[in-house]
Amino acid sequence: MDVLAVYRETGALLEGHFLLRSGRHSPRFLQSTTVLQHPAHAEAIGEAIARLFAGERVDFVVGPAMGGVVLAFVTARALGARALFSEKDGAGGMFIREGLTVRPGDRFLAVEDVVTTGGSVRRAIAAAEAKGARLVGVGAIIDRSGGQAAFGVPFRALATLEFPTYAPEACPLCAAGVPLEEV
Template sequence: MPLDIKKYYTDAQALLKGHFLLSSGNHSDTYLQSAKVLEDPKVAQVLATALSKQILEAGISLECVCSPALGGILAGYELARALGVCFIFTERVEGQMSLRRGFGVKANEKVLICEDIITTGGSALEAARCIEAQGGKVVAYAGLANRGFCQRVGSKLAKKPECKLPDGVPLFALEDFIFDMYDPKDCPLCALGESKAIKPGSRGN
């Protein structure tokens, strides 16, 4: 029986409703707070194991998992554990995604980029460029949840123009979460004038 991923988010009070400012700058009435799901190590293990199974069944060969800080670290670490490979992370230094803390990759090392949530894939792509700059090879992307802009393996949803991930590199995720997003100047929530968009993610609070 497949995992009910949405139930995990709901049970952890991680499927939030309100007026939110997303990392992309857009607004939404729904927000996924994966940190609340992953604060239970047993749940994190279950989700990462399910994600690793998809990757292994697809025949993806990899040597390392890399996540962009901060949101992707817990998901990436647990996925690396499930796959039995090493884990590293990138982080922003003066706005630029970088590999620090002695992390590095070898030439042609096969790396999977893991996020908690894949929206347009912008942060994941920045992490991938760090890997490629050192001669590594990005063989796949992964996330616990996919916001539906990028096409994941096993989903019938088509890739949308907003997706920044490259063609030809597979994306794995446990579920598609489709929510409305609005340009701030066209946001119906702002038009009501009853609330201000808040940012509950790692770059907010």
């Protein structure tokens, strides 16, 4: 699946000057909600990520909200697993709410729409591991870290890109006076 073409066609590949979750700046932004609002695209993406982990026994799939909610659902559906999400706890971490089932020893796949530093999906993983579950892999729609992100388990993405990111103090777009967008 040419997933980057889907981002382009739906208008989800933005160009400008963006503030990223990590605090870094970038001239490119992948707006996954624009893609995932289309159920047919979401379903195809979930099936494609599930194929990357075919044969792996998975009890549940977890994704960090918001981007990971729909993605965990469509991937879990394709794998025949439960679909969970983690939420920001307001203190820099994530938690899994009561009512979503995590049993000690459960095998889980973590999914993420876009991996830049991997910090968000790592926080979702920590939330599931804190309840005794065991990570078996990480799946993403797009790894924009250029293959730099690693999680100690198989990490597979539908596309791997190397989009530049800058520390704010070294950002050439800031130096050029381009307004910063928070999307």
